[in-house]
Amino acid sequence: MDYLIRNMKKKDIPQVQHVAKTSWNATYEGIIPLGIQENFLLSAYSDKNMKSRLKHSIIYVAEAEGKIVGFANYSPITTDGKTELGAIYLYPEYQGKGIGTAFLQQGIKQLGNVKEILLNVEKNNKIGMNFYTAKGFEVVSEFEDNFGGHILNTVRMVLKVNKITSNS
Numbered sequence: 648m649d650y651l652i653r654n655m656k657k658k659d660i661p662q663v664q665h666v667a668k669t670s671w672n673a674t675y676e677g678i679i680p681l682g683i684q685e686n687f688l689l690s691a692y693s694d695k696n697m698k699s700r701l702k703h704s705i706i707y708v709a710e711a712e713g714k715i716v717g718f719a720n721y722s723p724i725t726t727d728g729k730t731e732l733g734a735i736y737l738y739p740e741y742q743g744k745g746i747g748t749a750f751l752q753q754g755i756k757q758l759g760n761v762k763e764i765l766l767n768v769e770k771n772n773k774i775g776m777n778f779y780t781a782k783g784f785e786v787v788s789e790f791e792d793n794f795g796g797h798i799l800n801t802v803r804m805v806l807k808v809n810k811i812t813s814n815s
Contacts, residue, residue, distance in 0.1 A: 648711060648744055652753045655706035655718060660697045662715040663708065667692045670717075670736040678771045683795040707753050709737070709746045716741040719750035721758065728762030728808075730754070735778075747778055751806075761808050767792075770800040779804050 655663065668688050675684055690696065700706060700720060709717040717737030724730045735750050755761055768775045770789065784804040792801040 650709050650711040650746055652707050652709055652749050655701060655708045657701060659708055659715055660694060663718050664692045666715060666718055666736055666738060669738055673739045674772055678769060679797055683797050686795055707750055711741065717746050721754050724758050724761055728760050730758055730761055730764055732764050732766040751782060755808055763808060764806040766804050767801050768804060770802050782806065
């Protein structure tokens, strides 16, 4: 399957919002109550917040079959070479096709002198946990997170980038 990874544009906001909602509902069903998911999505992916993210962070989209099927959101790189991977979300039917890996590679390539990619993942998000572990991310810590009144078991992970770039 052909897909293109590119920088997100303002006109992509509605499609990215749809990917977020669809993939969140699929990923967190049975983990986070639907009402809490909806409140979070309305706030985090509002037009205003999306415009702010576009301005202050790096967002890539994956385009396949003429539509956006996923996105990844990185924070600006710090002076000591760290970035926060805030999100990688794909429509469920596009998972397992190499797009998530391409998002990681794009971030590593375009963010320049990146040494560490940090992220938080819900412990019961098996797809996410398996993906990040397979890509070489290591668990740094685990903590409970109060997410809109619902307690989540969050895992903090890190990828030391020099490991991948040296053997590719």
